[in-house]
Amino acid sequence: MSEEELELEGSRMMTLLEHMLELKDHLVRIAIALVVCSAGTFVLAKRILEWLILPMQAYKGQYAIIATRPTTTIGLFMKISLFSGAIVAMPFIIYQLLHFILPGLTGREKRALIWIIPGATAFFLGGAAFAYFVMIPAAIPFLLGFWSDLIEQNWMVDEYIPFVTGLVFWVGVSFETPLIMAFLSRLGVVTSKQMLGVWKFAVVAIAILAAFITPTPDPFNMSLVMVPLISLYFFGILLAWLAESRKPKNQPTQIEAT
Secondary structure, eight states: OHHHHHHHHHHHHHHHHHHHHHHHHHHHHHHHHHHHHHHEEEEEEEHHHHHGGGGGGBBTTTEEEEESSSTHHHHHHHHHHHHHHHHHHHHHHHHHHHHHHHHTTTHHHHHHHHHHHHHHEEEHHHHHHIIIIIIIHHHHHHHTTTTTTOOOEEEEHHHHHHHHHHHHHHHHHTHHHHHHHHHHHHHEEEEHHHHTTTTTHEEEEEHHHHHHHOOOSSSHHHHHHHHHHHHHEEEEHHHHHHOOOOOOOOOHHHHHHH
């Protein structure tokens, strides 16, 4: 291997090492944020559990949520605290990850990113509220009534809570779609015209996603997920178009820059 090749290989190794060190710094910040936020939610764990089992209160006396192991409630306390801490720390986590994944952002794009994160938090909370107040009350009667003449329903708390939190989390994440679309358009990765051109494929993808998220296979509950997501997709196209209209004309796109 020649001297020039050795120097090139050494520079590549240094670049990789620098990226790994930068990733370590971001992960350390994320871990600290998770620990601090989870510790802060310890005192709220019982109230959060009451909030999570509230949809079952209408069926109190008919169906029960039970614990089958001595350590179930302790483990549940820890899981709720960690989950709640992750939700609280989510804006900071997203900010750290985007700064690592997109290191070449201009000052203008970094300022746009700062504005996007509060918007992403609001969209996530809107999706979580939709899942909690609309989807879960619609899903629980269906699940409790299915084969209820043959099988007595008593749900284990360590299975019920992940069911509720998982649904709330993934629906909240799916509601981030418009802002992700707008941000990708702002970077020049994709345009609003291209998004509009593949809307039929997007509807199929949304149907698959709805089948994955929806806890029940009936068309009614699937439509509860599909209709908002399809509406959010077209809203995302509108936001992408607005982001493109505000982009300076002489600014190169991400594709052109590469």
